[in-house]
Structure formats: C-alpha cells, structure tokens
Amino acid sequence: MKSRIALVIAIATLAGSAIAGSKGNEAKGKFYFRQNCKQCHTKGAVGGEITPLNKKITQWHSYFETGKHGNGKEPLTKYLTPEQLRDVQAFLEAHAADSLQPETCGK
Amino acid sequence: MNRRHFLGFAVTGAAGATLASVSYLPPWSSREKTAEVQRKEIPTTCEMCVNKCSIIAVVENGNILKLNPNPESPRSRGMVCARGNAGLQQVYDPARLKKPLLRTGARGEGKWKAVSWDEAWDFAASKLSEVKQKYGPQASIWSSTESFAETFFKNLGLAFGSPNVERHPTLCLASVNLAYSLTFGTVPSFDLANANYIIMSGANRLESFIMPDTVDLIGSTTERKARLIYLDPRFTVTASKADEWYPLRPHSDLAFILALINVIVSENRYDKQFVTAFTVGMDQLAEHVKPFTPEWAEVETEIPARDIRRIAREFSDAAPRAVYYAGRRSSWYRDDFHMRRAQAILNAIVGNWDRQGGMVPNAKITLGELMFLPWDDPQAPRVDEMEKNFPLAAKGDGAYLKMRENILAGVPYPVKAWMVHKQDPMNALPEQSKTLRMIEQMDFIGVIDVQMSDTAWYADVVFPESTYLERHDPIEMLAGIQPVVVMRQPVIPPLHDTKPTLEIVQGLAKRLGLGQYFDYTVEQWNEAQAKELPIDAPLDYLRKHGVWSPPDAPKYGTTLTAEHRFGTESGKIELYSARLKQFGYDPLPVYTTPSQPPPGKFRLILGRKAYFTQANTTNNAWLNTFQPENRLWIHPKAASGIGVRDSDLVQVTSAAGSIRVKARVSEEIRPDCVFTLHGYGKKSQWQRLAAGEKSGGCDAEIIETAWDTVSGGGAFHETFVKVTKV
Numbered sequence: 040m041k042s043r044i045a046l047v048i049a050i051a052t053l054a055g056s057a058i059a060g061s062k063g064n065e066a067k068g069k070f071y072f073r074q075n076c077k078q079c080h081t082k083g084a085v086g087g088e089i090t091p092l093n094k095k096i097t098q099w100h101s102y103f104e105t106g107k108h109g110n111g112k113e114p115l116t117k118y119l120t121p122e123q124l125r126d127v128q129a130f131l132e133a134h135a136a137d138s139l140q141p142e143t144c145g146k
Numbered sequence: 147m148n149r150r151h152f153l154g155f156a157v158t159g160a161a162g163a164t165l166a167s168v169s170y171l172p173p174w175s176s177r178e179k180t181a182e183v184q185r186k187e188i189p190t191t192c193e194m195c196v197n198k199c200s201i202i203a204v205v206e207n208g209n210i211l212k213l214n215p216n217p218e219s220p221r222s223r224g225m226v227c228a229r230g231n232a233g234l235q236q237v238y239d240p241a242r243l244k245k246p247l248l249r250t251g252a253r254g255e256g257k258w259k260a261v262s263w264d265e266a267w268d269f270a271a272s273k274l275s276e277v278k279q280k281y282g283p284q285a286s287i288w289s290s291t292e293s294f295a296e297t298f299f300k301n302l303g304l305a306f307g308s309p310n311v312e313r314h315p316t317l318c319l320a321s322v323n324l325a326y327s328l329t330f331g332t333v334p335s336f337d338l339a340n341a342n343y344i345i346m347s348g349a350n351r352l353e354s355f356i357m358p359d360t361v362d363l364i365g366s367t368t369e370r371k372a373r374l375i376y377l378d379p380r381f382t383v384t385a386s387k388a389d390e391w392y393p394l395r396p397h398s399d400l401a402f403i404l405a406l407i408n409v410i411v412s413e414n415r416y417d418k419q420f421v422t423a424f425t426v427g428m429d430q431l432a433e434h435v436k437p438f439t440p441e442w443a444e445v446e447t448e449i450p451a452r453d454i455r456r457i458a459r460e461f462s463d464a465a466p467r468a469v470y471y472a473g474r475r476s477s478w479y480r481d482d483f484h485m486r487r488a489q490a491i492l493n494a495i496v497g498n499w500d501r502q503g504g505m506v507p508n509a510k511i512t513l514g515e516l517m518f519l520p521w522d523d524p525q526a527p528r529v530d531e532m533e534k535n536f537p538l539a540a541k542g543d544g545a546y547l548k549m550r551e552n553i554l555a556g557v558p559y560p561v562k563a564w565m566v567h568k569q570d571p572m573n574a575l576p577e578q579s580k581t582l583r584m585i586e587q588m589d590f591i592g593v594i595d596v597q598m599s600d601t602a603w604y605a606d607v608v609f610p611e612s613t614y615l616e617r618h619d620p621i622e623m624l625a626g627i628q629p630v631v632v633m634r635q636p637v638i639p640p641l642h643d644t645k646p647t648l649e650i651v652q653g654l655a656k657r658l659g660l661g662q663y664f665d666y667t668v669e670q671w672n673e674a675q676a677k678e679l680p681i682d683a684p685l686d687y688l689r690k691h692g693v694w695s696p697p698d699a700p701k702y703g704t705t706l707t708a709e710h711r712f713g714t715e716s717g718k719i720e721l722y723s724a725r726l727k728q729f730g731y732d733p734l735p736v737y738t739t740p741s742q743p744p745p746g747k748f749r750l751i752l753g754r755k756a757y758f759t760q761a762n763t764t765n766n767a768w769l770n771t772f773q774p775e776n777r778l779w780i781h782p783k784a785a786s787g788i789g790v791r792d793s794d795l796v797q798v799t800s801a802a803g804s805i806r807v808k809a810r811v812s813e814e815i816r817p818d819c820v821f822t823l824h825g826y827g828k829k830s831q832w833q834r835l836a837a838g839e840k841s842g843g844c845d846a847e848i849i850e851t852a853w854d855t856v857s858g859g860g861a862f863h864e865t866f867v868k869v870t871k872v
Binding site for chain 2: 064066067070073074080091136137138139141142143144145
C-alpha cells in the first residue's frame, strides 16, 4: 500500500512539475514584452498603449490561445517564438487587471 | 558626547575588537589648525529607518560634521529626526565592520580572522556551491529587509536557482498590506494632515515612529483640533495626547470595529452614494454585522457601549475627513488579517476613499528599468509552501515563521545555506532558541551588513557593507500622497575596506558562474531608471538636489470615476470578498472571543521607541543614551501580587524561553499585560551598549511562535508570560 501511495505521489509530483514547466517565465516575459511589444504599444505609438492591465486573466488567456496579432491579421509567432510567447503570457496574466497582486513593504 | 569623549570611547571600545582602527579621524588639534577648511554640503538619502528622508551632509575636510534636513523634499519637508541625526554614528562607530571576516572559533564564540575580499568571496562561493551540488539550489535561503539595493541581493538568490527569497514583510505589515490589497486593490496612505477624526488601535505614532506624518498628526490634533481616539492596553505618549484613550481588553480591537460598522449601517450613516458606485457586498456586510451591537462589544472590549455608539456617530459625521488608521506594525494575533480588513471596510463605507483627510491611493512616479534577460525560474517550490499555506499572500516575500518551522522539520526538503542581507533574524524572529537551532543545522551562513548584528555573530563569513553615507545606491521612487524620487550618493569615500551591495553581489556572482546577470554598474542602473523622469539631465538634477518630485499639489479623487477599475477581482472595492471565500477564508471579518492569560500569567505586548529602528540602532552611541536599559512595564496591583517593586530584577518566562529584566512598576499598563522594548540583550559582543543582560532582556527569546493565518505575518501578541522576582 505504501509503495502505491508513493507511486501516486511521484506521478502527481511529476505531473505538477510538467504543468509548472509548461508555464512561462514571468520575468523573462517582462523582458520580451518590453523589448518587442513596447516598440509599437506605447502611448502615442502606432499600436496604442498596451499594459497587462488592459485585460483580465481569462482575456489574456484567450488572446494567446487564439495566437493572432493585429486584429487577427497575423500570427503572434511572427514576432516571438512559442516559448517567448509563453513567457509574455505568464507576465501579462500575472499582472492582469483582475490578478492577485498584494502589495508589499519596500520593493 | 563631545568629540574628544567620543574619540576616547572609540579607542576604548575598539580595543577589544580584532580590527581596531580610528586612524581615519585626524586629531582634533590638527583639524583646528588647518589653514583652509574645505566644506561641502552634499544631498543624499537617510537609511536610519524606512521613511528615507532627504538629508544634506555637511562635510569638512573629509569628515561628516552634521546631517541636516533637505527642505526640497515634500516627503520629509525639512525634518530630520533623532535617528536621522545619529546616522553619523553609524559611520564613526569604532566597532562597525571594517574588513571581511571569516569565523575561526565556534559559531557565536566571537573569534574572527580579517581576510581579503577575494578570500571571503572564494570561501562563500565554495560553500554555496557545495550545498547546491549536494542538495540543490533550493537548499539555500536568501533573507533580506527593505533597502534600495535589496534588488541585487534578491536577484542573486533567484539567479542561484533558489525559490527561497525570504523578505521581511511577514515580520512587518503583511496582514495590513494583504487586507487593504484585497479590499481596495492597493494599500493607501492616510491623510493625517487633513483628517478631522482619527481612530488608532495601538499605533503609537507620537512615540514609536517620528516621521513627517507624525508631525502632520501633531498639527492636526493641536492646531486644527482634529479628534484622536486611541485604543491601547498601555498609556503611551499617543494616549497622553489623544482626546480619548481606551485601555481595551487585548485582542478585542476587531469587536470594537465591528460594532462601529454595526452602528453606522443600522443607523444608515454610511455613504450610500459612494457604496453604490464603488463597492460590492454591502448587503452581505449589513447582514453580517447585525449581531455586533455596541452592547455586545462592551463585553468583549470593556469599552462602554455608549462610547462606542457615540464614536461611530462622530466618525461617520466627520467623514470623509475621518480615518481608522491602519497602523505601522507587525501582526498581533492569529486573526490579525480580519481586524485589518474590518478597518478597511469601515473606512470604505464612510466614503473616505481618495478624499482629502481620508485614505488616499499612493501617487507614483514612473522610473525606467535596466533591461537584461533574466535567469530561468527556480525548479523547486518554496520551502515555506506559500501556495499551500498562504495562497493569497505576496509570494515573493515568503512567510518567515513557516519557513523556519519547515526548515527545522526538514520539510519539504533540507535547507543548508543561509545568506542574509542587512537583516537580523536573530532579533527579528520570535523564539530565538528556534532560530539558533536553525543556525546549527546550516552548513553555511553568510551575512552582509554594516555592523556585527546578532545574526552576523553566528555567521561563517561576514561581508562589510559601506554605510549609506559612503555609497551609491539605486535611485528610488517613494510612493505617497506626494511621491518623490530620491538619490543616495556617497558624502565621503568609504573609511574602511567595505563595499556597496552590488559589488559584494558581483564578487559572489562571478565565482558562482552567474556574472552575466550582474554585468552593469550602479551608474548604468541609475541612468536607465532616471531616463523616464520628465526633467532635463535627471541624474545631474538628483546629484545636485538629492530629490525630485512633480510640482503638482496632492491630487484627490483621481480614482472616483465610473471608468476606474480597482485592482481587485471584481474591479470594485470589495466589502465582501468572493476571492477570500474561494480560498476557504471568511469573506467578511469574523470575531472569535480570544483566550486570556490564566491566573498568574500576563499577556506580553510589544511596542517601539522612535530612537530605535527594530533592533538595529540600540547600539548607536547617541541613541542608546536616550534609553540605555530595557525594563518590563507591570501594573502596581500585579506587581504587589508577586512581591515586585520598581527596579526589582524579575524573571519573565514563557513557553519559548526566559529572560531577566528590571521592573518598571507603573499604572500606565493594564494589570493583565506586561510590556517590553525590542533590541536589547544582544548576543553580539560588538554591540557593546545593547549586549547582554545588563541592557535588559531580549524580547525575541520569550515571544512564542504564532502567525496570522491568512497573511503568514508573525503574530507577536499571542504570548502569555509568568513574572517572578529574582
């Protein structure tokens, strides 16, 4: 019985790791967002200002599921690799309008 | 202390230290004969407490003579407090850290060898690498407290691959931050300068923390005759200046607040227009508070029902210039979050949000950021298991006490290395015996600090950081009703073989193979930050003035529009929190009658004096003179019951430990409580003025381990103690 429990835990842990692994890196996502997206998506620029607060978590999720840029005209992969897009998605969802971001002391 | 005495003390004090040297100060007589005095006035930023006031250092011939306030800062407004003045002592403390040190005796024995920076870095890097190889990067803790350079230290821990960056907020304002974040989506400032009615629970602002908004409070209560209602088991300085003081039964603040809400709701005194437009959950709140009448609260709090009812009416009449002040303290009890939430809800329903004299969302100034591609995410979960234990709390901060419990239990994995930046967990954490046990099981401990803290005293390697008057730091934006950007720059070169945090981090990073993540200078960092400021040559401006703030007057009401989305799940102010319910917490604050000390025991309560920043400045030669000895406050009735008279030595014992301290017998405290200060009874013999029993007992030895269940913030008023005459 013990070994079966251990096996279940091991599988659950592996599954958890796989899920965690598939999630993007928020810090890298911020870097790619600023380096690529912000070139056009700032106030007064051609794409208009975009920040994580523009959408809710589910809206960002749908946006990246669809994977289209420029009102559906082109794929997002024209600008970033799938891995980089996962990172950007992680950043935008983590700071979305309805995300949980309790403030802290200092930084 | 005059200069001659100070020098005499400096030499005497340093004689016992391995690294004695006062050669940096020229003899007084030769200074007097200097033909040409080179005098400079250099603006910079104080680091003696969290407020970070702007100051101007007066420097003559390389010596700092004085630290003056900088009148250009709208944040500090020409003020500098006792601590700010005494910052000079941090530089000229003869027992400060002057060179990197390697431990040569047992931990805590105080035997050290001065080494070169290369030796210190090599040693630390090899020990950290050993731990990483044997246990993985997650087997390291990176502890820090707020400072402008904290980012560099945190980033080193993350780049190393550890998820365990453990910041200070769960020993500080975690419950306040979380309660206000979940209610308003942000933590506001309180406009004490313009409020007409202020209620404070235990936030002893006229004694514990003298900042510009303390002066606002003094101005409000004395000149504008704002009404101050103060609740505290102790008769503090704030109590003495308040219009009304209620020595309420400890742990009943929440009952008082719920009763205020009960009166305001049942008598239709809340701001209906505001509540309708900007909040969710009023119906659930109204139903929830029905049982919490003033008569019910009188039994819990010992505050007369007629006073509770009157205060509720006065508070709502004075709104929006009425605030229940959130406080600047750590958590007190296991349900602290709910008490802070109740405050936030009370403030919300009277419509004081974003109004002059009410609560104001902090204005911010956008700074740039140095761009670099960061490291991969740590693979392991946090050792404090934040996701499981405190799913709503700020994950990047960690939960200090749960972390220590898990490390001691060896779950979910072993932790064997501890790096500490500027913090002193030996004093900051309750139940010091547990911290010592955690230290014992570490293969490596490294500390970065300016002084030999108690934690440094138990370290294997100590990296001496240059003091804030000897170094550049990242420029910093300080949010507030009137936000500022401040510059910290050296006013003198380092007196000793010390370095700023970034250079210490870079030395370690290079040896850990992580140099690419720290390949920049603080100047480059600052250039990237400053370029977003809407002024010409922003860095030059900051070097010259030390501070910049937008010229506009404080703005009120910017969030009071139909389009504004609050940073909550619903986008509104959440009186009722569906998010709390979703995570298994009470969506509205629930009060449980607290347990009280059994016969023969007292509740231990804590507080601060404005001379001292936590445990960091009790050894400051100037500040220590204000209060060289800690004492235990005890009521005369309680004292006579155990045969104790004023100044008697008493033994104070809890389940966590036992200390000896002299009694201060006074009617200024409830008979069921005792009180003591923080930062005395230190272990580090380099902190001569605050070390050992002669300075009074160390509170960290007797406070028991407990935490607020939602935020993970240490609950510091949950300890019952026995007091006996020695």
